[in-house]
Amino acid sequence: MDWQPDEQGLQQVLQLLKDSQSPNTATQRVVQDKLKQLNQFPDFNNYLIFVLTRLKSEDEPTRSLSGLILKNNVKAHYQSFPQPVAEFIKQECLNNIGDASSLIRATIGILITTIASKGELQMWPELLPQLCNLLNSEDYNTCEGAFGALQKICEDSSELLDSDALNRPLNIMIPKFLQFFKHCSPKIRSHAIACVNQFIMDRAQALMENIDTFIEHLFALAVDEDPEVRKNVCRALVMLLEVRIDRLIPHMHSIIQYMLQRTQDSDENVALEACEFWLTLAEQPICKEVLTSHLVQLIPILVNGMKYSEIDIILLKGDVEEDEAIPDSEQDIKPRFHKSRTVTLQHEEERPQDPDDTEDEDDDDTLSDWNLRKCSAAALDVLANVFREELLPHLLPLLKELLFHPEWVIKESGILVLGAIAEGCMQGMVPYLPELIPHLIQCLSDKKALVRSIACWTLSRYAHWVVSQPPDMYLKPLMTELLKRILDSNKRVQEAACSAFATLEEEACTELVPYLSFILDTLVFAFGKYQHKNLLILYDAIGTLADSVGHHLNQPEYIQKLMPPLIQKWNELKDEDKDLFPLLECLSSVATALQSGFLPYCEPVYQRCVTLVQKTLAQAMMYNQHPEQYEAPDKDFMIVALDLLSGLAEGLGCHVEQLVARSNIMTLLFQCMQDTMPEVRQSSFALLGDLTKACFVHVKPCIAEFMPILGTNLNPEFISVCNNATWAIGEICMQMGAEMQPYVQMVLNNLVEIINRPNTPKTLLENTAITIGRLGFVCPQEVAPMLQQFIRPWCTSLRNIRDNEEKDSAFRGICVMIGVNPGGVVQDFIFFCDAVASWVSPKDDLRDMFYKILHGFKDQARRRHRNQVGAGSPSGRRP
Numbered sequence: 001m002d003w004q005p006d007e008q009g010l011q012q013v014l015q016l017l018k019d020s021q022s023p024n025t026a027t028q029r030v031v032q033d034k035l036k037q038l039n040q041f042p043d044f045n046n047y048l049i050f051v052l053t054r055l056k057s058e059d060e061p062t063r064s065l066s067g068l069i070l071k072n073n074v075k076a077h078y079q080s081f082p083q084p085v086a087e088f089i090k091q092e093c094l095n096n097i098g099d100a101s102s103l104i105r106a107t108i109g110i111l112i113t114t115i116a117s118k119g120e121l122q123m124w125p126e127l128l129p130q131l132c133n134l135l136n137s138e139d140y141n142t143c144e145g146a147f148g149a150l151q152k153i154c155e156d157s158s159e160l161l162d163s164d165a166l167n168r169p170l171n172i173m174i175p176k177f178l179q180f181f182k183h184c185s186p187k188i189r190s191h192a193i194a195c196v197n198q199f200i201m202d203r204a205q206a207l208m209e210n211i212d213t214f215i216e217h218l219f220a221l222a223v224d225e226d227p228e229v230r231k232n233v234c235r236a237l238v239m240l241l242e243v244r245i246d247r248l249i250p251h252m253h254s255i256i257q258y259m260l261q262r263t264q265d266s267d268e269n270v271a272l273e274a275c276e277f278w279l280t281l282a283e284q285p286i287c288k289e290v291l292t293s294h295l296v297q298l299i300p301i302l303v304n305g306m307k308y309s310e311i312d313i314i315l316l317k318g319d320v321e322e323d324e325a326i327p328d329s330e331q332d333i334k335p336r337f338h339k340s341r342t343v344t345l346q347h348e349e350e351r352p353q354d355p356d357d358t359e360d361e362d363d364d365d366t367l368s369d370w371n372l373r374k375c376s377a378a379a380l381d382v383l384a385n386v387f388r389e390e391l392l393p394h395l396l397p398l399l400k401e402l403l404f405h406p407e408w409v410i411k412e413s414g415i416l417v418l419g420a421i422a423e424g425c426m427q428g429m430v431p432y433l434p435e436l437i438p439h440l441i442q443c444l445s446d447k448k449a450l451v452r453s454i455a456c457w458t459l460s461r462y463a464h465w466v467v468s469q470p471p472d473m474y475l476k477p478l479m480t481e482l483l484k485r486i487l488d489s490n491k492r493v494q495e496a497a498c499s500a501f502a503t504l505e506e507e508a509c510t511e512l513v514p515y516l517s518f519i520l521d522t523l524v525f526a527f528g529k530y531q532h533k534n535l536l537i538l539y540d541a542i543g544t545l546a547d548s549v550g551h552h553l554n555q556p557e558y559i560q561k562l563m564p565p566l567i568q569k570w571n572e573l574k575d576e577d578k579d580l581f582p583l584l585e586c587l588s589s590v591a592t593a594l595q596s597g598f599l600p601y602c603e604p605v606y607q608r609c610v611t612l613v614q615k616t617l618a619q620a621m622m623y624n625q626h627p628e629q630y631e632a633p634d635k636d637f638m639i640v641a642l643d644l645l646s647g648l649a650e651g652l653g654c655h656v657e658q659l660v661a662r663s664n665i666m667t668l669l670f671q672c673m674q675d676t677m678p679e680v681r682q683s684s685f686a687l688l689g690d691l692t693k694a695c696f697v698h699v700k701p702c703i704a705e706f707m708p709i710l711g712t713n714l715n716p717e718f719i720s721v722c723n724n725a726t727w728a729i730g731e732i733c734m735q736m737g738a739e740m741q742p743y744v745q746m747v748l749n750n751l752v753e754i755i756n757r758p759n760t761p762k763t764l765l766e767n768t769a770i771t772i773g774r775l776g777f778v779c780p781q782e783v784a785p786m787l788q789q790f791i792r793p794w795c796t797s798l799r800n801i802r803d804n805e806e807k808d809s810a811f812r813g814i815c816v817m818i819g820v821n822p823g824g825v826v827q828d829f830i831f832f833c834d835a836v837a838s839w840v841s842p843k844d845d846l847r848d849m850f851y852k853i854l855h856g857f858k859d860q861a862r863r864r865h866r867n868q869v870g871a872g873s874p875s876g877r878r879p
Contacts, residue, residue, distance in 0.1 A: 003046050003088050013038075013047045014055075017062045017069075035069070042082045045073055049089045052107060053096040060103050067107035071114045078118045090115065094130055097149055098142030105145035113152035121153075121160055128153075128169050132176055140185065147180070147191035154198040162204040170199065170206035178210060181217040186226030193221070193232035200239040211247055215240070219251070222258055227267035234262050234273035241280045252290045260294065263301050268309070268372055275305060275375040282382035295387070299394040302383075303402070305376030306420070307413040308450070312373065318450050322489040328532040340679040341643045341686040342720045343727040344763050377420045384424025391421065392428045403439065408448040415443060415451065419458030426465070433465055437474050444481040449488075453496035456485055460500035463507040471511060479504065479515060483522040486541075491534055494526070498537045502544040512545070513552045519545065520561045527565040532579075535569075539582040542566075543589035553590070554597040563601055566590065570605070575612060575637070584609075584640040588647030595651045606648055606659045612641035613668050620675075635677050642672065642683035649690035657695035665691075666702050673709045678718045685713070685724035689731045696735040703732065707743040714750035716757060716764065723764045726751065730771035733778050734809060744775060744782040751775070752786055755793045765797040773798075773810025776817040784817040787824025795828070795835035803840050811835075811842070815849040822856070829857060 016038070020031040038044045051058060051066035070089070078086070093112050099105050116127065131153075134146035150173075154161065161170050173195075180192035196214060199207045207214065214236075221233050237255060240248055248255055262274035278298065281287050291298070308318065317323070384391050395417070402414025418436065421429070429436075440462075443455035459466075459478060466474045482504065485497035505512060512519060523545070526538050542562070546553055553562075566587060573580050587605060591598045619633035645665070649656045660666070669691075672684040688706065692699050699706075710732075713725040729747055733740050754760060755768045772790060776783035794814065801807055818825050818832075825832055836850050 053092045064107045097145035109149035174206040190228040278379035302376045340682045380420040384421040389428030419461045422461035449490035452493045456496035456500040460503040467507045505548040539586035543586035546589040546593035553593045584644045588644040591647045591651040609641040646687045646690045649694040689728035692731040711746035730774045733774040769797045770810040773813035777813030780816045784820035792828040795831035799838040
């Protein structure tokens with residue numbers, strides 16, 4: 001029997017729906033409480049579906065809201081709905097998918113896919129056949145409603161639709177959807193393509209079998225007058241380029257011609273989808289071959305797309321020049337995630353750029369939405385990396401015109417172009433840089449803030465070249481102007497200048513030492529000037545400066561300038577303030593650089609870090625015991641504090657001993673090393689290694705407890721945790737000496753397994769090799785028998801690192817082990833020779849060790865050879 005509502009109950013639900021549209025917070029609170037109460041009654045959900053599907057007299061927003069509340073209930077409690085309620089809801093949805101209102105149709109579609117995604121596709125076998133059947137309806141609303149629902153199901157359950165669990169309904173659905181590519185309604189054509197598009201990336205079997213028909217139908221829609229259809233056609237072609245380029249190659253010339261038009265589409269959403277095509281094509285091996293002849297058309301289109309649109313300028317408040325006094329609104333400030341400390345060897349030729357560190361392709365981060373300007377710039381960047389200098393003949397004539405254009409918007413886009421090609425076209429740009437860099441430095445004082453900010457970014461992309469020239473030519477003028485921009489009256493310019501300066505610091509390193517006083521005056525002055533968001537970027541610039549100039553910062557005059565404002569901020573911030581993250585990171589770099597110069601400030605900083613760790617651990621414990629009463633802690637506080645303690649231990653060395661003696665850090669560290677969160681363990685092991693180097697007297701009593709934990713974390717599933725645990729074990733070996741013997745078996749097998757694993761990252765391989773070497777140095781009898789199992793990968797991973805202490809101790813270890821087990825190296829002796837040859841200047845006693853081994857093997861080989869020749873081989877030839 002059909003369910004009917006009680007009139008009084010219905011009025012109550014309607015009143016609740018009206019109240020929930022009120023902006024008043026108190027009313028909202030009452031509504032939430034009332035909803036909780038009503039959710040105790042199973043048939044409350046019947047009322048909600050009734051309002052959505054049957055009460056045509058009510059206004060659309062109220063009906064739609066009723067459906068959205070029901071959707072949330074389905075999401076949270078569908079499994080506990082009584083069978084009749086669930087059936088009534090499903091039936092109502094299917095009966096009313098063709099409602100006259102497009103808002104109601106869309107709401108019912110959302111409700112259907114929410115039920116389906118609660119594992120109900122299997123339990124609702126009539127859903128897909130009925131929806132597919134409704135597509136044939138003469139009534140437009142029914143056809144459109146059914147398609148809308150199907151599109152949402154395809155988005156939410158694409159894998160399931162292509163699985164045996166449902167008998168592969170796609171085999172019927174894909175051919176069905178393809179029929180609608182020619183439908184007279186653009187909305188329905190658009191739904192049909194959008195549905196099929198969901199299955200391209202997963203290479204669904206049913207689509208792959210119909211791929212040629214699909215592509216043919218797409219081509220037929222190429223000139224569709226509806227922007228939504230064109231957008232979906234472009235999206236399909238971009239995905240096909242990634243997964244079925246073989247099918248597009250025969251038509252590539254015309255596809256490129258089509259995409260050139262679409263990238264200039266009057267509808268920006270279409271243009272953006274089309275512009276993605278160039279980004280994807282650049283990653284394909286055939287890019288150069290198919291695109292070379294089209295560059296002459298493509299480059300001007302991409303360059304044109306890099307101009308700010310009018311709407312961009314409004315959103316960026318491009319006409320507001322001075323805004324430094326306006327406080328930041330909190331939503332301007334992105335949540336910031338701390339990157340835990342990973343120990344790498346101090347031997348790399350250059351600092352590899354972390355892909356996560358790369359700045360956004362352009363510095364419009366308040367417009368963080370991906371837009372045509374950003375996509376065009378990214379496309380030009382990747383194409384510059386493919387075509388290198390070949391791009392320049394198409395670009396240089398345009399650049400000349402843009403960079404000196406009287407209209408600021410055009411000039412600004414030219415500066416962005418110059419930045420976008422910096423990486424790929426650097427070689428070809430070198431002859432022009434002596435003229436361009438001074439021009440860009442001049443643009444730093446342009447009257448338009450957006451020109452000044454993009455000039456900062458572009459100059460940072462050429463920092464490497466600037467630093468390679470005599471400092472007075474470009475470095476000094478660039479630095480002088482950038483420092484002025486750090487104190488700009490526009491916040492966006494301040495931000496761009498700070499980021500650019502941090503990049504310059506990384507490139508210039510100790511070249512900046514002569515200017516330190518001047519640099520610090522500027523950065524410290526900015527402290528008093530900056531609003532919230534830029535203050536966080538300023539911390540980064542100061543931390544990077546400390547990393548780049550190192551101990552040169554340890555001068556009384558510099559410490560006097562820098563430390564008071566940092567400590568003042570440190571004292572102002574509360575323990576629960578997330579601004580502590582960047583400040584702690586900054587102080588960690590400063591402490592490492594200042595070394596003993598940080599001593600006067602270390603006690604309060606150290607104490608606070610210990611407190612932060614202790615507080616977080618206590619909060620985590622309370623949460624684990626009573627999750628309903630307590631909130632889970634933000635463990636980033638603990639991670640950042642552990643990293644700063646590492647910085648203090650590294651910077652202060654043995655001076656940290658008294659601080660450790662007066663605190664319970666070793667007990668806390670024991671807990672942190674066993675935390676469930678990998679990043680906490682990662683930072684704990686880094687700190688353990690640093691404390692081992694700085695004050696082993698406090699670590700030694702804990703070794704028996706710590707070693708088994710280190711052993712279990714030699715698990716390459718968590719690369720950085722494994723890396724830091726490996727490094728810490730190596731440092732402990734060097735302090736323990738022969739007393740390491742009881743612990744060798746806990747770690748050795750795992751280390752040997754890691755060094756032999758394929759695709760192990762370089763840093764982990766190097767650290768593992770060094771630790772195996774150190775382990776063998778202190779306990780050769782235990783490690784040498786396994787020599788043959790690791791000698792080859794050991795040699796290949798350490799041949800590329802510079803001479804340093806760690807390499808020295810590792811090679812001593814390998815020499816001692818060869819002495820114990822020379823047979824273990826025989827098969828791979830050539831690799832050992834190669835590794836020895838990688839030394840530039842080993843210490844005298846290490847050189848002697850090498851000499852003895854090499855000569856020992858040479859003599860042995862000579863003896864073996866003599867014996868063989870003496871015995872004579874049967875054929876008379878030398879074997």
